[in-house]
């Protein structure tokens with residue numbers, strides 16, 4: 001790639017040159033994004049995600065990073081890449097995932113294609129473009145400074161879309177050693193806001209055991225698990241408090257065997273979202289305290305909060321302030337947003353490490369057939385990321 005030499009001072013007017021650098025290298029970024037999209041990597045296929053992980057390890061190694069694969073049994077191996085920098089500086093953790101929600105064989109019906117300034121493809125927004133942006137920004141920093149201005153740890157996980165079970169502890173350990181965490185999940189909305197707050201997410205399963213009976217011969221002898229579950233769902237739904245940011249959604253129910261049998265079993269799967277750790281604890285308590293209306297029915301509730309909320313702590317707010325100042329150098333008014341979905345940023349913010357999320361691509365349709373990114377937004381996303389790696 002073409003090497004451009006630039007002065008070291010990150011302030012304007014150098015900023016304009018930096019943006020130009022990213023604009024003039026846009027084609028090579030698009031090429032990387034398409035290359036990553038073309039390697040299908042659904043979370044539930046270990047061979048596929050491992051293929052993606054190995055490919056990325058090589059890409060980052062070509063830039064001088066030291067890749068290390070953390071072996072995982074059920075899901076793909078998680079990929080850590082360390083880039084050296086001045087030893088007195090604390091590293092920054094650049095966080096992302098390379099799994100997608102799309103099953104193998106999606107590409108023929110949803111190929112990587114450019115149309116009207118948008119790049120389409122499975123996982124392009126969430127978040128293969130984000131991974132490519134990492135490489136792009138690191139390469140630029142190396143070009144400008146010859147070596148990175150600080151140590152950088154990149155951590156790319158393989159099972160984010162299914163709850164990050166295999167990587168959570170590693171993510172938290174790496175975050176503890178870092179000055180800040182930059183998460184390359186998609187930006188919020190088409191204005192490209194970064195995410196300074198995310199709701200926490202939990203999942204629960206409520207199982208009801210009733211007593212079966214013949215619906216015609218012995219209706220009085222049965223105790224319907226379905227009826228009990230229906231009454232419980234009414235109670236559970238009232239735990240939602242949208243104004244305070246709490247939502248409880250029994251999204252899946254199952255139960256019964258035949259119409260002429262009083263149902264012995266029924267199950268509800270419940271998604272919960274909360275805005276604070278306090279709400280999480282209180283909601284958890286309330287769900288575990290559910291009592292049956294029908295004394296002959298038995299309730300079992302399993303599950304818990306998977307990701308605590310990413311709260312807008314002072315550390316998060318000051319990181320956003322830095323991002324805003326970097327954006328301002330190129331006359332870009334960078335917005336912030338609070339969103340409902342969780343990410344691995346929830347883990348790192350949850351243990352008190354300043355975290356900024358939504359630094360990845362701008363686009364629409366994550367997890368959907370029309371998933372795409374806006375190509376024209378890419379250079380300034382890279383500009384922002386490079387600036388934050390330097391100064392976060």
Ligand SMILES: [Zn+2]
Pocket residue numbers: 097126127160185186343
């Ligand atoms: Zn994602």
